[in-house]
Amino acid sequence: MPIGILWPTFALVALIFVVFVVMFYQRGRHTRANPPRDSDFATTEAAMRYFEPVEMPANNYRNLFEMPLLYFALVPLLLITRQADHLQIVLAWVYVILRIIHSFIHIGPKVVTWRAAAYALSALVLMAMWIVFFVDMLHAQAVISAAGG
Template identity: 30%
Template sequence: MTIQAALLPLFVQVGLTFALMIWMGRMRVGAIRAGELQIRDMALGERVWPARAQQASNAYHNQFELPVLFYVLTVLAIVSQKDDILFVILAWIFVITRLVHAWVHCTSNRVPLRMKVFVVGAVLLMVMWIIYALRILLAF
């Protein structure tokens, strides 16, 4: 497998993170400009943001939780040359679950649906880690 094929899902995940950061920034600046809060109100925490701005913030911050394990695994798989076609396919499926999760988070924010998509991605990532660990520990 080429390094580009293994890194492309990671690049898409990074792109999603930056897109959510920009959306969060726009929502926050919009809230301040609309007079929904003062800058001093948010100096000590994020709970003061209006619901839509907080929703954007939550979606953005979520990208620094489960995806961190994906980033580490991708780098390890490339370095150890375990980034085969199975890894790339599973990586794409994981990133698709993250895209869907972010979409739900940023639109309807239906928690039961968001949770189902999250669980699918989490289980998939766990399977990826198990496969990787077995390949390293059993040397295949």
Template identity: 30%
Template sequence: MGSMNAGSLSLVWPVLAQVALTIVVLFVLGYFRRQALSSREVRLKDIALSGDTWPTRAKQAANNFTNQFETPILFYVLAIMAIHVGATGWLMTAFAWLFVATRIVHAYVHIGSNDLRIRPLVFLVGCIALIAMLIGVLIAAL
């Protein structure tokens, strides 16, 4: 394994937190699906070809799990690129943690109340954090 300086490690922690969030959402998804199957709210033959018959909570968790492989992919790439170009200062770290915080809130709202007054705003703040990270990587790469 290569060695990393303390600045590089500052971005490893938010990346690991985002990975952990994805795993937590996976377990929540499994919990809701298992609950639906054991209560016979849905049967295996009903979900064999499509997830349309899962109950709402299971669908919300499944949709959020899918979301963990959309904008977070940009976050992972930007974090790796930031480490590569040395853009690992406190500001980049703050934007990385802001992104992760918005993903946690987004997951909580998406799987919970699914309040569409809050969820898009949280998503927007996360996207702004990604844009700030992109700018930081571009500046460092010049």
């Protein structure tokens, strides 16, 4: 069923909101424990230094609007073209699970090699999703052309 692609998409959206809440909570806790002075926000660099102890959730939040943008662009294309098949749904779940793992490591244990591996694998899965979509579109075009359309 093509709308099955929406379930991993909902999970990715939920991840983004969870990371936002963690970021908001950690920044709030930081500002209560270390009341800022005007100089802490006088420049972008000063603000970055002020929030540095709690910046991992913010960094991860920004990451969730980089590569996942390609995922969010692909999902409607898969739905519109009716190419959201079982393979794409499985790949979407693998992608989202890897993004969850990446976020957990980024915010939690901060082990760079694990985080890099999760990021790289998620990028490869997303690339596979786009390649499968491209090949499916080539195949669909060939079928239409062969049928005289």
